[in-house]
Amino acid sequence: MAQKLDAIAMLKADHRKVEDLFEKFESARDKPRKKALVLEICTELCVHATIEEEIFYPVCKGEIKEEELLDEAYVEHDSAKVLISELLRSGPDSEFYDAKVKVLSEMIKHHVKEEEAPGKGLFAQARAAGVDLAAVGEQLAGRKAELLAEFNGGDLPPPETRSFTGHELVQGHPVGSPA
Ligand SMILES: [Fe+2]
Ligand SMILES: [Fe+2]
Numbered sequence: 037m038a039q040k041l042d043a044i045a046m047l048k049a050d051h052r053k054v055e056d057l058f059e060k061f062e063s064a065r066d067k068p069r070k071k072a073l074v075l076e077i078c079t080e081l082c083v084h085a086t087i088e089e090e091i092f093y094p095v096c097k098g099e100i101k102e103e104e105l106l107d108e109a110y111v112e113h114d115s116a117k118v119l120i121s122e123l124l125r126s127g128p129d130s131e132f133y134d135a136k137v138k139v140l141s142e143m144i145k146h147h148v149k150e151e152e153a154p155g156k157g158l159f160a161q162a163r164a165a166g167v168d169l170a171a172v173g174e175q176l177a178g179r180k181a182e183l184l185a186e187f188n189g190g191d192l193p194p195p196e197t198r199s200f201t202g203h204e205l206v207q208g209h210p211v212g213s214p215a
Pocket of ligand 2: 088109113149
């Protein structure tokens with residue numbers, strides 16, 4: 037049986053895993069491999085975002101010093117979901133595919149930094165506020181296992197946003213193409 041991790045250790049382990057997958061994508065050359073890696077990245081990110089949004093962030097609310105960090109986190113998650121959704125509905129042959137993966141990785145890097153920043157990040161503030169990290173870790177692990185089982189092998193459902201209200205976007209002509 038795997039050792040039980042507290043909430044922060046577990047969320048940090050997820051961050052490292054996805055960073056590693058983004059690195060693998062950077063060196064991947066063949067298209068099936070790229071597609072498989074993107075599916076893995078999107079699955080990891082969707083599961084991670086869901087457990088933070090359903091469990092970790094609500095636990096932090098009312099406890100941490102800078103609550104606006106939570107609002108920003110929801111908006112950052114939703115921004116990432118737009119790219120995740122784009123990637124899930126396209127493939128390595130699509131224009132801008134690699135660029136979308138790259139920009140997604142940069143957005144996640146920024147977001148992870150805000151969660152992990154020593155002393156002032158969301159995680160540090162949760163620890164300082166005395167959140168029961170062992171108990172929350174168990175809840176996170178339970179929900180994560182459930183979601184992974186749900187997504188296993190199947191299509192990922194469209195990511196659910198929490199702060200974005202679903203305003204429509206209209207695709208214009210790609211820059212440089214005849215109108
Ligand atoms: Fe996170
Ligand atoms: Fe997050």
